[in-house]
Amino acid sequence: MIRIFKHEGGSTQQVDRVDPAWIKPGSGVSVWVDLDQPTPDEAKVLGDVFHFHELAIEDALSELHHPKIESYGDYLYLILHGIDFQESEHCFSTKDIDFFLGTQFLVTVHPGVSRSIGKVGAFCSRDSRVLGEGPGMLLYRIVDTMVDNYRPEVDKLSETLDELEEEVFERPNTQLARRILNFKKDISSLRQVVLPERDAVGRLARREFPLITEQLAYGFRDVHDHLVRLSDEAMFFQDRITSILDAHLSAVSNQLNQVMKVLTIIATLFMPLTVLTGVYGMNVTLPHLPGGERAQFWWVCGMMFAMSGAMLGFFRKKNWI
Amino acid sequence: MIRIFKHEGGSTQQVDRVDPAWIKPGSGVSVWVDLDQPTPDEAKVLGDVFHFHELAIEDALSELHHPKIESYGDYLYLILHGIDFQESEHCFSTKDIDFFLGTQFLVTVHPGVSRSIGKVGAFCSRDSRVLGEGPGMLLYRIVDTMVDNYRPEVDKLSETLDELEEEVFERPNTQLARRILNFKKDISSLRQVVLPERDAVGRLARREFPLITEQLAYGFRDVHDHLVRLSDEAMFFQDRITSILDAHLSAVSNQLNQVMKVLTIIATLFMPLTVLTGVYGMNVTLPHLPGGERAQFWWVCGMMFAMSGAMLGFFRKKNWI
Amino acid sequence: MIRIFKHEGGSTQQVDRVDPAWIKPGSGVSVWVDLDQPTPDEAKVLGDVFHFHELAIEDALSELHHPKIESYGDYLYLILHGIDFQESEHCFSTKDIDFFLGTQFLVTVHPGVSRSIGKVGAFCSRDSRVLGEGPGMLLYRIVDTMVDNYRPEVDKLSETLDELEEEVFERPNTQLARRILNFKKDISSLRQVVLPERDAVGRLARREFPLITEQLAYGFRDVHDHLVRLSDEAMFFQDRITSILDAHLSAVSNQLNQVMKVLTIIATLFMPLTVLTGVYGMNVTLPHLPGGERAQFWWVCGMMFAMSGAMLGFFRKKNWI
Amino acid sequence: MIRIFKHEGGSTQQVDRVDPAWIKPGSGVSVWVDLDQPTPDEAKVLGDVFHFHELAIEDALSELHHPKIESYGDYLYLILHGIDFQESEHCFSTKDIDFFLGTQFLVTVHPGVSRSIGKVGAFCSRDSRVLGEGPGMLLYRIVDTMVDNYRPEVDKLSETLDELEEEVFERPNTQLARRILNFKKDISSLRQVVLPERDAVGRLARREFPLITEQLAYGFRDVHDHLVRLSDEAMFFQDRITSILDAHLSAVSNQLNQVMKVLTIIATLFMPLTVLTGVYGMNVTLPHLPGGERAQFWWVCGMMFAMSGAMLGFFRKKNWI
C-alpha cells in the first residue's frame, strides 16, 4: 500500500503520485511517501522517482536488517526497528522500518502495519502543520514514537524478573531453569536491537549529517538518551538474571543437602537399631539382664530409645534438625 | 515550591519573581531559582522567563533520568542524582536534580526535598557572598555536597560486605545466598548511578563547555576524583561479592561432603555388624568357637569390636574423622 | 590452473598471457587473472609481470592466513575467507582467497576450487559488461558472493542451536555436553573468521584506500553490513549456547536430586520395617498383643502399614512425591 | 614534622623556613620541603608560602586518595601510593604520598614515615649533587624507589600462589577456599593501586606537562614500564588464582565422588549378604544342600564369598577400585 502526503503553502493533502519537481532541494514542498508492504509496482517509485541507490532499495525491500544509518550524499538511509515483544516466542519480534530522508522528502518502507507510522500518519492527516515542520521533524516524530513503544515492553520484562526472583527464593522448582534461560534470551535479543539503534540515533544526535538541523539534533539527543537508558537497563537485567540463575543453582544444591541430611538421619537412627535387634535374634545364649524373662524386651526397648536419643542429640549439635 | 535568590551589588535577597533583564549576560546579577516539586504554574518560569528548550523542560519535570550533561548554546542542562540508599528495598533510591546553568543564573528542579539543595540553600541565605561567587560556583557547591552524601552509604555497603564474608566462612547457612544476591543488586544499582554521573562531571572537569571557568574546573576535577574513587570501589565490591558467592557455594559443597562422610561412616560401621548378627541368627549349625555356650556371645561381641576398630582405622587413614 | 580475462573496448576475452602494458594505469584495459592452485610456474606471473612485493606473494601462495587488507602503494593486497562448514570436523573450514587489486587489474589466488570465484567467473564469461565495470567492481562481486555463502551455514547453526535447546530441556542425556562443546567450537571458529573479515571489508567501505571509488564503497558498505550482522549473530549464538550449557548442568543437578530423593524414599520406607521385623525376630519374650497367636502377625502388618503411611505423608509434605 | 632542603650554588643545606623568593622560576635555587604528618601549623606553608590551590592542599592533608596527577598551571599535583603489604589484613596497605612539583621546588606530604622518602632524604643529605639535579629529578628518584618497593611484595604473592596451587592438588582441604579468596582480595587491592598509578606515571612519561624535561621522561618511562609489568603480573595472578579456585572446587567434587564410591561399594557388598543371612534365618524349611548339617554353614559362607567376589569384579570393571 502506498500513501503520499504533500505539504505546500501551509496545507497538507494526500496525493496519488510524486512529481519529481517537488523533491528537488528548495522546491518549498514537503513530501512523505509511506510504503506499507509495497507491491513490486509500488516499490518502483523508489528507483524511478527518487533515484535511490539500488543497494539501499534492495535493503529497504528485504527484511531483518541491522539498525544502521548511511549517507548517500543528498539523502540519508536509515534502518530502525520498532518493537513488538511476543512472549510466546521469547523473542522481541522487531519490525524494521526503512527511512530515506532528503531535504524535501521522507520515504518510509515497512513490511506490514506499524504502530508508530500509523499514529504519526493519523496525526499528519489531522494537522497540516505536522508535515509543514519539514521531513526531518517528521522523522523525529516517528522515531520518538517507536522508541516510546519500547518502554511498556521493558517494564513487562522488569516485572517478570521480579517474579522470577521471588520464585527462586520462595518456591524453587525445576521448571525455573527453563524460564530463566528464556528470559536471558529475551534480554539478549533486546540488547541486540537496542544497541545498534542507539548508535544509529546517536549519530543523528551528534549532527554527523548536514541534513540534521540543530533543532532536530536536540530532539534526537532526547531519543538517544532514551535508548541509552534502555540499553543500560538491559545490562542491569542481564546482571540480575545471571545472579538469579546462580541463586537457582544454589537453591538446587541446598535442596540436595536437605535430602542428604534426611537420608543420613534415617540411616543413622535405624541402622544401630537393626544391629541391636539382630543381636537379640542370634542363636547364642545372651547374657541375662536384671529382671525376669519379660523384662528383657523392655531392656531392649530402653537401649533403643537411649541410642535414638543419643543420635538426635548428635544431629542437634550438627544443626541438622 | 519555588524559591528565588538574587545577588546584586554584594547582597543576596530572596525575591518573588525573576526579571528577564537579570538573566542577560553581563547584567551583573546572579540568580538562583530553586523549584522543589513545582506546580505546573511554578514550572512556567522555565519556559516563559528562561526560554529553555521544551525537551529539556519536559525532562526536568519528569523523573528517573539518566545522569547527563547537554549544552544548549548559552546554557547547560545537567541531570545528576543525589543518593539515598534504602536498605529495605535493596536499591539506591536516587533523587534526580536537574540544573540549568547560564552565565547569570542557576535553575535547579527536583521532585521533593533534597538534602544537598537544602544545605546549600541555608548557607546561601546566611552568607551573601555564596551567591556572589556566581552561579557556576553555586553549582559546584551543590554537586560537591551531593557527592559527599555518597560516602556514608558506600561505607555502609563496605561493612555489610565484611559481615557477609565473615558469615560465609564462620556460619554458613542457606539464607546467605539471598543476602549475597541482594547485595549484588545494590552494587549494580550503585554503579548504574555513579558511572554516568562520573562521566557527566568529568566533562565539566575537562572544561568542554566555555561556561566553566578554570577555577570552577579545579573544583569539578575534585568532585570527579571522588566519583572515580566511588566507581572503583563499586568495581572492587563487585569482585569481592562474586568471590563471596563462590565461597558460599564452596561452603555448601563442603557441607554436602561432610554429610556424605557421616552417612558413609554410619553405613560402613553398621552394615558388617548387621551381616554378622544375621549369620548368628541363621537356622544352621554354626561352628562352635572355643569356650562354653555363654562364651559364644562374647566371641561375637569381640568380632564386632574388631570390625568396628578396623573400620575406624580405615576412616582415620582417609582423614574422614 | 591459470585463467586470464581481458576486457578492452567493450568485449571480454579469455587470453593466455598478460601483457605488462595492459596493467599500467590508464591503459583502458581491465584484466582479471585467476590462479587456482597455481603451479610454481604459473605463480611466476605475480612477480615477473605484476611485480608484487615478495612478502605479499609468499602470503598469497601459502595458506591459512588471517583476513587482512594491506596497501602497497599502487595496489591493495587482501586476504579474505570463503566459508565451507564441515560439520564432521566441527570447524568452519575456510578457504582463503587472496586478491591483488590495481586500477587496471584484479589478481585472485586460491588453493583449490572456490564457489564464489567459479560463479563470478562463469558470469564474467557470459556477459562482457561484467569485467567492463572495472576490477574494483569485480572484487565487490566476488566478495559479495563469498559473504552470501555464509548465510546458509549460519542458518544451519541456528537450527542446531534450537535442537540442542529442545533436547536439553526435553531429553537431557550425557551425550549433550559433548555436542554443546562442539557447537561452541563451531561458533568460536565462525567468529575467528568473521571478525577480521568484517574489519577488512569495513576499511574498504570507509574508503581508506583511493582505489575504492564512492560507488564501490556503497557496495562494500552493504557487504560490511552483512558481516556485522553475522558477527552479531555469532555473539548471540555464543550467549545462547553458554546458557544452554548452564541449563544442561542444571538438568544434571536436577537428575541427581531426583535420584537422591528416590534413594531416600526407599531407605526411609524400608529401614523402619527392617527394625520392626528384627524386633519380632528377637529371642526374647515379646508382649502379647490383643487377639490370639495368629493375630500377632496381622498386628505387625498393621504397624508396617501405619509406618509406611506416615512416611508417605511426610514425603508428600516435603513435595518429594 | 617538616624538613627543608635547599640547594644553591652547588651545596645542599637543611634550613628552617622557605623564602618565597627561592621558589620563583629562575631563582637558581632548588628546594625540597618534606612534610611528614604535618601539624596544622606546619601545613600552613602550603598555602602561605607556595599558594597552592586550596582543594589540592585539602587533598594532600587528607588520606586514602586515588593515585592521580593534576596540573595547576605552574605546578603539578601528584598523588602516588607507596606499598606496604600486610598479610594479616589481606590488604596492600598503601601510604599515599602527595607531591607538588614546580620548576624550583618539590613539596612532599605524607601521613607518617615513608621508606622511599627516608631513603632519598638520607641520600640527599649525604650528597649535595642529588638536589642539584633539580626537583624533577628528585621526584623521579622518590617515585623510582617507591615502585621498586613493590617488587618484593609481588614476589611474595607469587610464592603464595605456588604454595596454594601445590596444596590444592596435593592436600585438598576445606580451609583452602578461604585462603584462595583472601588471595584474590590481595590481588584485587594490588590492581586497584597499581592501575591508576601506572596511568599517572604514564602521563609523566608521555611528557604531557612542560615541567617534565626529555631527560626526566626517559626515567619516568622506565618507572612506567615497571608498573606496566606489575599490572600485567597482577592480571596473570588473577587468571591463575581463578583457575586454582576452579581446581579446588573440582577437587572437592572429586572427594565427593570418592566418598560416594566407598559408600556404594559398602552397600553393594553387604546388602546381598544381609538378605542371604535373612533367608537362612527364616522360620521356613529350607532346601537341604548336599552334605551334613554342619556343611550348611559352609555352603552359606561359600555363597557369601561368591557374591562378594562377583561384586568386586563388577567394581573393578567400573574402575572404582
Added chain:
Amino acid sequence: MIRIFKHEGGSTQQVDRVDPAWIKPGSGVSVWVDLDQPTPDEAKVLGDVFHFHELAIEDALSELHHPKIESYGDYLYLILHGIDFQESEHCFSTKDIDFFLGTQFLVTVHPGVSRSIGKVGAFCSRDSRVLGEGPGMLLYRIVDTMVDNYRPEVDKLSETLDELEEEVFERPNTQLARRILNFKKDISSLRQVVLPERDAVGRLARREFPLITEQLAYGFRDVHDHLVRLSDEAMFFQDRITSILDAHLSAVSNQLNQVMKVLTIIATLFMPLTVLTGVYGMNVTLPHLPGGERAQFWWVCGMMFAMSGAMLGFFRKKNWI
C-alpha cells in the same frame, strides 16, 4: 661473549672493536654488535662507544622485561622475547633479546644462546650481502626468525588441546583437572608474551619511527600479521580450554550421577528383600500359604523375584538401566 660484524664497501668482516666513526649517520658502514651474556667489561661498549641512555643499558643487561619499543631520538631501543616452551615447567620460558637500532648499527644483547641470533649470525657470516642491506633489514631478519620459532610451540599446544579434549570425553579421570589447569597457565603465559610483542612490532609496522623505511615496514607488517594470528590462536585456545574444563566438571557430575544410580538400584533391590526375610524370621505364627511345609520357601523365593522384577521395571522406566 661479544661478536662484531662490520660491512663496508660490499664486504662483511668480523672485527674486534667498534670505531666510533663508523656509527655516525652517513658513515657508509653497517655494524652489528652481538653481546651474548656480556661480561661487565664487554658491556661497556654500550655506554662508552654508543653512548646509549643509562636506563636503556640497565634494562638491556637485566632480564625478564616486558616487550616494548622506545625511541631515544637517534636510536630505537627494543625488547622482544624469543620463545622456548618448556613443558616440564608449564611456562613459556622466554629469552628476552634487546635491540638498539641506529641508522648505521644494530646492537643485540641477550642473556645466553639465542636460536634466532645464531641462525642470522651464521647467515651473515656466509653471505656478505645480508649486513649490506642495512641494520634495519638485519633487525627484521632476526625478529622474523624469532617469531617463526613460535609456530612449532603453538602447534604443540594445539595437539595437547586435542588430546585433552579426547581424554575428557573418552577417559575422564581425576588427573585431568591438573593437566587442564597447567594448560591454561601455558596459554596465559603465551598471551602475556605475544600481546605486548605484537603491539611493539605493530608500532614498527605502522612506521611510527623515521628509522623504519617503507620497505622495512612491509616486512614488519608481515611479522605483525604472524603475531596477530598467534594472539588470536591463543584466545581461541583459551576459549576451548575453558570449555574443556566445563566438560570435565560435567563429566565428573555425570560420574557422580552414575554412582548414585548404582547405589540407589542396589538399595532398592535389596531393602525390600531384607524386610521380607525379616518377616519370615519373626517369632510369630505366619499365615500358611498353599502347599506343604517345603513349598513355603519357594513362595518366599517367588515373592522375592516378583519384587525384584517390579523394581527393575521401574528402573527401566526411569531410564536408569
